[in-house]
Amino acid sequence: xxxxxxxxxxxxxxxxxxxxxxxxxxxxxxxxxxxLEKIKSEIPVEDILAGDGSSPQMLELAGVHQANVLxxxxxxxxxxxxxxxxxxxxxxxxxxIARLNNPKNAWLFTPEMGVDVFLNQADILARLVAEEMSLGxxxxxxxxxxxxYSLIEEKVHPLSPAAGNNLRxxxxxxxxxxxxxIRKSRLxxxxxxxxxxxxxxxxxxxxxxxxxxxxxxxxxxxxxxxxSESD
Numbered sequence: 001x002x003x004x005x006x007x008x009x010x011x012x013x014x015x016x017x018x019x020x021x022x023x024x025x026x027x028x029x030x031x032x033x034x035x036l037e038k039i040k041s042e043i044p045v046e047d048i049l050a051g052d053g054s055s056p057q058m059l060e061l062a063g064v065h066q067a068n069v070l071x072x073x074x075x076x077x078x079x080x081x082x083x084x085x086x087x088x089x090x091x092x093x094x095x096x097i098a099r100l101n102n103p104k105n106a107w108l109f110t111p112e113m114g115v116d117v118f119l120n121q122a123d124i125l126a127r128l129v130a131e132e133m134s135l136g137x138x139x140x141x142x143x144x145x146x147x148x149y150s151l152i153e154e155k156v157h158p159l160s161p162a163a164g165n166n167l168r169x170x171x172x173x174x175x176x177x178x179x180x181x182i183r184k185s186r187l188x189x190x191x192x193x194x195x196x197x198x199x200x201x202x203x204x205x206x207x208x209x210x211x212x213x214x215x216x217x218x219x220x221x222x223x224x225x226x227x228s229e230s231d
Contacts, residue, residue, distance in 0.1 A: 004029065004067045004093075006053030006083050007074035008039045011099060015071060016043050027062040029053035054082045056090060064091045073099040073119075081113050088114030117146070141203075151179070151205055152214070158198035159220040168192035175207030176214055 001024045005012045008030030019026050020043070029049045030036050036050055051058040053074070064070065070093045072083035080098045087093040100109055100120040109118035142151040156163050162170055167178060167190055181188040182201040188194065196202070206214050 001025070001068045002063065002066055003027075003069045003071065004059070004062050004064060004087075006070070006072045006080075007099070008032075008035045008048070009073070009075060011073045012071075013039045013042055015073065016047070020044075020047070029058060029062055054079055054086070056086055059083075059086060059091065064093060067091075067093050069093070069095040069097065071097045071099075075101055077101050077105045077108070081108060081115075084114035086114075144205075147208065149205060149207055150211065151203065152211065153201055153203050154215065154218045156196050156198055156200040156202060156218050157220045160198075160218050161221055162196045162217050163198045165196060166192065167194050167196065170196075170217065172217070173206065173210035173213045175210045177205045179203045179205055 001019075003019055003024055003026045005016055005019075005026060005028045008016075008028050012028060012030070016026050016028050016039075026043075026047050027049055028039065028043060028047060029051060030039065031050060031052050036048065039048060049058065049062055051061070053059065053072070064087065067087075070083070070087040072080040072087070074080055074083075077100060080100075084096045084098050087096045096114050096116050098109055098115045098118045100106055100118045103120055106118070106120060109115045139153045140150050141153055144150070172178065178190045180203040181190050181194065181196070182203070183197065183199075202218060204214060
């Protein structure tokens with residue numbers, strides 16, 4: 001896959017390194033001299049172009065006609081929108097991704113502006129913090145369908161409703177599939193008669209709306225408080 005990254009700051013350089021490690025071909029466009037000097041020690045020099053990524057000529061020099069993906073990740077929302085519009089409507093890049101710096105500008109980052117997907121870092125961080133607070137020990141390994149589904153991992157608590165029960169007998173949420181179970185370093189393909197044991201690590205694909213229900217199923221039982229006789 002050929003990816004053009006416009007913006008060589010922390011986000012762009014990190015993305016470039018991940019893509020290179022995965023075997024993809026990239027070009028990073030950056031015009032700031034100080035940033036160029038920094039990324040030359042992190043990314044092969046032949047993968048870096050010095051110039052204005054919002055210039056059609058510079059995009060053509062980067063090989064935009066051959067690009068499968070263009071990511072506009074500069075620190076300026078207006079610049080990112082100019083780049084995404086050029087990529088989509090001038091050069092017909094199949095997949096266009098943009099970085100959103102100011103959440104108030106989210107309404108502009110639409111397909112009409114050439115944006116297939118935008119990444120709002122503040123929103124992502126806020127949602128991750130909220131998830132960690134609400135889902136206990138549940139760990140999100142991967143997000144799919146723009147966060148609609150998640151591949152999660154959670155350990156079965158010894159006092160959970162699931163411990164000691166067959167999978168077929170558990171009230172597993174409708175939008176959830178138990179993908180695998182790791183038990184004492186051994187991976188188990190789950191079936192209906194598989195009994196969950198305390199400390200089993202459960203891997204599940206689950207819809208965002210059912211994550212809390214799954215966390216309650218695998219976590220410790222919540223004691224039901226009784227009203228006092230004086231109530």
